[in-house]
Amino acid sequence: MPPPAVSTAPVAPVVASSSSAAAAAPRRPRSLRLRVTPYASVSSSSSPSTFAVSIPPPPPARHSRKQLVGRDGAPAKPAKPRVFFLDVNPLCFRGSQRSLGAFARWLALFFAHVSLRDPVVAVLDGEGGNEYRRRLLPSYKAHRPRGPGTGADSRVIDVLRECNVPVVRVDGYEADDVVATLTEQVLQKGFRVVIGSPDKDFKQLISEDVQLVMPIPEIGRWSFYTLRHYVAQYKCDPTADLSLRCFIGDEADGIPGIQHLVPGFGRKTAVKLLKKHGSLENLLNTAAVRTVGKDYAQDALVKHADYLRKNYEVLSLKRDVKVQLDDRWLSTRDSCNDSSVLSDFILKFNEGQNIR
CATH class of the missing domain: 3.40.50.1010 (5'-nuclease)
Structure with missing residues (x-):
């Protein structure tokens, strides 16, 4: 698992009060x-x-037949x-x-x-x-x-x-x-x-x-x-998004992907491996004890495991x-x-x- 996040002392949130605006007479x-x-x-x-x-004023609520009736004919749950x-x-x-x-x-x-x-x-x-x-x-x-x-x-x-x-x-x-x-x-x-x-x-x-x-x-x-x-x-579930982005990086935020170290290791390879192993940590742990893919991918996972774990900690919300x-x-x-x-x-x- 990635190392625990470094804690920082938060400051109480600054929350705008809307009471004064709500009390004022509506403007034209x-x-x-x-x-x-x-x-x-x-x-x-x-x-x-x-x-x-x-x-404009909000439109009146509209309900399609799909919203009102379920597949079995019973009333559908409201959104x-x-x-x-x-x-x-x-x-x-x-x-x-x-x-x-x-x-x-x-x-x-x-x-x-x-x-x-x-x-x-x-x-x-x-x-x-x-x-x-x-x-x-x-x-x-x-x-x-x-x-x-x-x-x-x-x-x-x-x-x-x-x-x-x-x-x-x-x-x-x-x-x-x-x-x-x-x-x-x-x-x-x-x-x-x-x-x-x-x-x-x-x-x-x-x-x-x-x-x-x-x-x-x-x-x-x-x-x-x-x-x-x-x-x-x-072509994968969002639960794997964080693990996937550890491989592909985020250039806009200055987070390099693994392709800068291993040019042949792209999104397609990452998606294939994550579909099989579920998460970055499972994939890295498995690669440490047995072969999980082609030689270039196997070598990258073993050699750059710490690099990928750092990306995980930076990208994780x-x-x-x-x-x-x-x-x-x-x-x-x-x-x-x-x-x-x-x-x-x-x-x-x-x-x-x-x-x-």
């Missing part, structure tokens, strides 16, 4: 228009595109209610540049077309959240800024609060670890969880009751990613962050201020320009 909804420059995948010579959205976790930090960037415009655009789309009035909890990286993993692997997110002032802009937090979204941040931990911990608590209360983030780390949490919704810059929309999508993409779910976060979100708050936010920073 206005149409929200954002003008954003195209993402890096589009030629910089392209003219800016206009994005407009009005935050579990959903709770959304929003990974805020990645949404505040356009490419490698900070952008309030990118945040406003993705948030408006998220409220209007994804979460509607379902509960949303926003989670931010805490100060020093990367340090634990950087001690294990110095290359981990080494290209990203660090230290005070590198977190989310205070204006981002203000907008979330005004939209009645609680904000959670625990110093000493990354948002991923806080989301993983709170996800366990939400599932125990009988809810489903949807995690709004482009971060691949969350794929290790996918199950029947946990799915992702990811911002896709190329098409300018959020896209759901479920258990079915995962199995179709990787913590579930023991000292943060407690507040039952008030599970209530229907009051969305009456969404349109006016986001419109004011855009107007304040010059609507129609590339907001930074």
